[in-house]
Amino acid sequence: xxxxxxxxxxxxxxxxxxxxxxxxxxxxxxxxxxxxxxxxxxxxxxxxxxxxxxxxxxxxxxxxxxxxxxxxxxxxxxxxxxxxxxxxxxxxxxxxxxxxxxxxxxxxxxxxxxxxxxxxxxxxxxxxxxxxxxxxxxxxxxxxxxxxxxxxxxxxxxxxxxxxxxxxxxxxxxxxxxxxxxxxxxxxxxxxxxxxxxxxxxxxxxxxxxxxxxxxxxxxxxxxxxxxxxxxxxxxxxxxxxxxxxxxxxxxxxxxxxxxxxxxxxxxxxxxxxxxxxxxxxxxxxxxxx
Amino acid sequence: xxxxxxxxxxxxxxxxxxxxxxxxxxxxxxxxxxxxxxxxxxxxxxxxxxxxxxxxxxxxxxxxxxxxxxxxxxxxxxxxxxxxxxxxxxxxxxxxxxxxxxxxxxxxxxxxxxxxxxxxxxxxxxxxxxxxxxxxxxxxxxxxxxxxxxxxxxxxxxxxxxxxxxxxxxxxxxxxxxxxxxxxxxxxxxxxxxxxxxxxxxxxxxxxxxxxxxxxxxxxxxxxxxxxxxxxxxxxxxxxxxxxxxxxxxxxxxxxxxxxxxxxxxxxxxxxxxxxxxxxxxxxxxxxxxxxxxxxxxxxxxxxxxxxxxxxxxxxxxxxxxxxxxxxxxxxxxxxxxxxxxxxxxxxxxxxxxxxxxxxxxxxxxxxxxxxxxxxxxxxxxxxxxxxxxxxxxxxxxxxxxxxxxxxxxxxxxxxxxxxxxxxxxxxxxxxxxxxxxxxxxxxxxxxxxxxxxxxxxxxxxxxxxxxxxxxxxxxxxxxxxxxxxxxxxxxxxxxxxxxxxxxxxxxxxxxxxxxxxxxxxxxxxxxxxxxxxxxxxxxxxxxxxxxxxxxxxxxxxxxxxxxxxxx
Numbered sequence: 001x002x003x004x005x006x007x008x009x010x011x012x013x014x015x016x017x018x019x020x021x022x023x024x025x026x027x028x029x030x031x032x033x034x035x036x037x038x039x040x041x042x043x044x045x046x047x048x049x050x051x052x053x054x055x056x057x058x059x060x061x062x063x064x065x066x067x068x069x070x071x072x073x074x075x076x077x078x079x080x081x082x083x084x085x086x087x088x089x090x091x092x093x094x095x096x097x098x099x100x101x102x103x104x105x106x107x108x109x110x111x112x113x114x115x116x117x118x119x120x121x122x123x124x125x126x127x128x129x130x131x132x133x134x135x136x137x138x139x140x141x142x143x144x145x146x147x148x149x150x151x152x153x154x155x156x157x158x159x160x161x162x163x164x165x166x167x168x169x170x171x172x173x174x175x176x177x178x179x180x181x182x183x184x185x186x187x188x189x190x191x192x193x194x195x196x197x198x199x200x201x202x203x204x205x206x207x208x209x210x211x212x213x214x215x216x217x218x219x220x221x222x223x224x225x226x227x228x229x230x231x232x233x234x235x236x237x238x239x240x241x242x243x244x245x246x247x248x249x250x251x252x253x254x255x256x257x258x259x260x261x262x263x264x265x266x267x268x269x270x271x272x273x274x275x276x277x278x279x280x281x282x283x284x285x286x287x288x289x290x
Numbered sequence: 291x292x293x294x295x296x297x298x299x300x301x302x303x304x305x306x307x308x309x310x311x312x313x314x315x316x317x318x319x320x321x322x323x324x325x326x327x328x329x330x331x332x333x334x335x336x337x338x339x340x341x342x343x344x345x346x347x348x349x350x351x352x353x354x355x356x357x358x359x360x361x362x363x364x365x366x367x368x369x370x371x372x373x374x375x376x377x378x379x380x381x382x383x384x385x386x387x388x389x390x391x392x393x394x395x396x397x398x399x400x401x402x403x404x405x406x407x408x409x410x411x412x413x414x415x416x417x418x419x420x421x422x423x424x425x426x427x428x429x430x431x432x433x434x435x436x437x438x439x440x441x442x443x444x445x446x447x448x449x450x451x452x453x454x455x456x457x458x459x460x461x462x463x464x465x466x467x468x469x470x471x472x473x474x475x476x477x478x479x480x481x482x483x484x485x486x487x488x489x490x491x492x493x494x495x496x497x498x499x500x501x502x503x504x505x506x507x508x509x510x511x512x513x514x515x516x517x518x519x520x521x522x523x524x525x526x527x528x529x530x531x532x533x534x535x536x537x538x539x540x541x542x543x544x545x546x547x548x549x550x551x552x553x554x555x556x557x558x559x560x561x562x563x564x565x566x567x568x569x570x571x572x573x574x575x576x577x578x579x580x581x582x583x584x585x586x587x588x589x590x591x592x593x594x595x596x597x598x599x600x601x602x603x604x605x606x607x608x609x610x611x612x613x614x615x616x617x618x619x620x621x622x623x624x625x626x627x628x629x630x631x632x633x634x635x636x637x638x639x640x641x642x643x644x645x646x647x648x649x650x651x652x653x654x655x656x657x658x659x660x661x662x663x664x665x666x667x668x669x670x671x672x673x674x675x676x677x678x679x680x681x682x683x684x685x686x687x688x689x690x691x692x693x694x695x696x697x698x699x700x701x702x703x704x705x706x707x708x709x710x711x712x713x714x715x716x717x718x719x720x721x722x723x724x725x726x727x728x729x730x731x732x733x734x735x736x737x738x739x740x741x742x743x744x745x746x747x748x749x750x751x752x753x754x755x756x757x758x759x760x761x762x763x764x765x766x767x768x769x770x771x772x773x774x775x776x777x778x779x780x781x782x783x784x785x786x787x788x789x790x791x792x793x794x795x796x797x798x799x800x801x802x803x804x805x806x807x808x809x810x811x812x813x814x815x816x817x818x819x820x821x822x823x824x825x826x827x828x829x830x831x832x833x834x835x836x837x838x839x840x841x842x843x844x845x846x847x848x849x850x851x852x853x854x855x856x857x858x
Binding site for chain 1: 328329330331332339340343344347350351387390391392393396405
């Protein structure tokens, strides 16, 4: 059975390699100092998608990413690993979106696609750590959702059997398709980039990227349909302007604080209850705990 | 995430050598494939970008999966049951990673599913893989056998086998037997022709790396009653046919993840590759030359990891209140390790470029006849490749052993324990100067070029090249070494005593290596404007000067009559 698989992927700043200059003076993220990477758990989701494609010949894997035009980079990265094509959902009006506006915009884009059988995404992105977008997309599409998935065990009779990670172990569930699956970081790593595919798709570009190419490369992209990625705007996906970007985002950031550890001296305690009790009292008194 | 390509800027430098332009143009036939294959390069820059991107994949796979698995693979090793080998779990994962990443059949033409890479970027991948896991480099590097199958097999054989290699099936070269090691003329495995034109193989092979491979190239005696190399032919054995079983796998000192097999052939159906009687004298020689370059790459990878482990430990380990890297004795060891590593790498890629050039011409000659100028160039590069290959294999393998020794020395007592990678590196290094021809046999191959003047010609070429202002003092020293070398060659040659010449061959070849690598370091440091190569050039020239002095003193002291002291 061939499947239409959509993977939601996000380009994120690499918060795992935070250096001294990761934050600006005003406490906002210094994006220039953090390399943009493929959100790690979205790679786990991509691997699940590619396994489904391997097991179900004729299936297609489409990457959907919302962000700046340069987010096309994650689509290429996914294509190097086996994805077929991708769409960048990009528009100034989409900027500043919180998880609610983001999931609405993504859901609108998915509605615009031909029959979708399964939507996969990472559990959460490392820049926000909310884990809200996947479930909200499912709600907005009216699809069932399976979160914290580790492996899609089988697809049969319009149902997906999925093993998911829960607090105390694993559980296997069955859900009707179409559905949304969020994949946990404990799922298998994504396969490596493939040498041939890298050479094949390195010139895959979105329309706005294509504008900047040399004439020779433009001609190449015209000649090879597989090198043309799509760019969709808010209007194209028929998004309600009130539900996207800043206007559609009820989350307001009150303040961002740059926490710097300043304590320098050490405190050495004797191993007895009295000293430990005194320490706890001190910590409660200075509001470190409690 | 560790990436063994991007964390080593010297690799990118070597990839930028000006000769690459010519290599790529020849290999890509002026980019004719771009119309037929959507992954073929459009032009030189596009091709170089491809190599860079693919090496980045190699670097990532090596820096993560393969390096992470190395310790477990060394510990678990392969097993054998019912005549079949099972790789260690880590090895299986490594192979699967290489297959998915499409890193098999890298140098094979696109029409067979290969990447059509020149030898140089392929050898660079081998250098990187070996740093991650030296034993795994063997399994992965045996894809090189496809090169021999391509060169000497029929088009029909190529079509049947090479796509399988590109898809990830593994290969082996079945040469050695209990009584035929260095002396392959004594191979006994019997090949009997059948009425249908196929052959049956019967007998035993020993020490066969990856002996349970999917596709084997086998050296066997096809001519009944013959005793020498002219009775041997090369065969292709396909595991799907059955008939070859693994009797045991060896328990080795190092490269323990790579299964070394004893094979029993019982009426194993095989097919002839190329012409009868040419097995050893032509095909296996070509196979071995390719494999020797592979071992040189493996050796450079070992030197790299040995140096990195040693340097990291020396920075970390504190004694007498400071990091031990601060002590002059340690500084000297590390500088010399780095110089040997850099010198080895310069020689490795110099050799791979010559191999690339003559092989590209050879391949073009399969399609059309070469012009007289092209033929002349092919002959020249063939000669240079022939001269540089044994030098590279012989000397880089000795250097990697020395570096592995020094790596343990830097670790002190901790290095003698099983707790650090250096003990595995030391064990893995040891085979490089033995297999695919011992260092002694590399000397036998190289000494010809001492006396015919190929090395002298190379030295003269290098002397004409640009060398930076900063290295002028070193250049003058090396010019002095050349004079000493020529004198020593003359002195040995003039004795007209072939036994004495053999006896002194190692000394002369090592001197040639000292000088060639000194020049390569100086010219590469200049060309790439590299501070670290300049540092290594200075250290290496000092080392070369001392080494040449040692050899010349030995040659001056030990006269033909003195060989009796050695029982010679």
